Amino acid sequence: MARKIQLTLLGCGGVGRQLLRHIVSTRKLHEDQGLRVAVMAVVDSKSIVLGEKNEELDDTALLQISLAKEKNNQMPAGLNARAVRKEYFDATLAAAIRTITEETGRPLVVADCTASEKIGQALAEIADLNCCIVLANKKPLTSSFNVYDRIAALNRRYRCESTVKQEVGAALPVIATLNRLLNSGDSIRKIVGALSGTLGFVMSRLEYGESFSDIVRQAKELGYTEPDPRDDLGGMDVARKALIMARLMGWRINLEDVEVECLYPPSLAPKLMSTMQFLKGLPELDLPMRNRVKEAAARGCVLRYVATIENFHCKVGIVEQPQQSALGQLHGSDNLVEIFTRCYSTSPLVIKGAGAGNDTTAAGVLADVLDLQDYFG
């Protein structure tokens, strides 16, 4: 009898849809390992789809959901499912999760693949229900300590590898590495990293003379950017990743404490225009960016968007790097993290690999879900 990991998926956008496909395509692999990922519910911003009679959603339903959300952003009609409730509110999310755990009498993994800020409160309530939580969404871990502490209290029953290094799959575990270092009593002195697939892609493409606005558009098409690319270009996405690492080290700091360099002017801010209007306005940044790249090149350097975490301070912004340095050599959406500790003092522990993308992020989420298998008897 296979060990069943019950899962509820929150968010069925680029990452969530891909996660459903990964779950279906890895059935045989997991079966051979005596495991089954049983998707009990899929939730988007408007509805929740639950399996019939507390049963999991079957693979046909999972693929139908993934396809329909991709095609027209709607949950499909005529599913073999118990309920599709419209007008779904975050306030009822924890109640729905409680019902699933009570009715099935089994624990549940809740995977947050939304980009929602508001969902943090519901996740904190879900954490109180003793569920396991997996996050691709960085916002719940970077908002108030009321939410953070309740999720963090789950200890080994929450996983967030995809928030920091979405490409981990199973290969580049930054969070797991930090946890191992901390648990072994090593002290982390400094972390320096290029943590954004989008900004890595943008900075390295600028070296080939492409225009800033074109590269950003490509990054969006490739699924590297956040739903609103201003989260990336404004530095907030990198700031959140830095904050997640800082809080993991026990620092009681907030997003406002992170020093952030924003790459677009206030005239293009979200409160003034939509994402589409922003993309249209981006060419005004082409020339200043081109000049900045040229000036750095005259000094034998390239531009990289770097996070530095040191002495209870996090800073994210563009830094000129010598072309031959490890950061200067990064290409495309590759990310790189250098961790300096008592044990790794002169030669840092380095983690490097391919950057953002829905496929790799979903694989990272799935790896985190499977990592929780010991909680499912």
Ligand SMILES: NC(=O)C1=CN([C@@H]2O[C@H](COP(=O)(O)OP(=O)(O)OC[C@H]3O[C@@H](n4cnc5c(N)ncnc54)[C@H](OP(=O)(O)O)[C@@H]3O)[C@@H](O)[C@H]2O)C=CC1
């Ligand atoms: N793409 C990448 O490379 C990486 C992404 N991430 C993170 O993964 C997360 C998902 O990204 P992505 O898939 O691109 O985002 P999308 O915007 O494509 O999808 C977000 C999904 O969340 C749903 N949603 C929004 N609010 C709620 C809510 N309150 N309750 C339930 N569902 C909700 C949306 O519903 P609806 O469909 O109805 O609009 C949508 O299905 C983000 O937090 C991102 O930062 C992390 C690492 C890498």
Ligand SMILES: N[C@@H](CC=O)C(=O)O
């Ligand atoms: N937009 C992010 C995606 C993952 O966090 C990035 O570009 O790195």
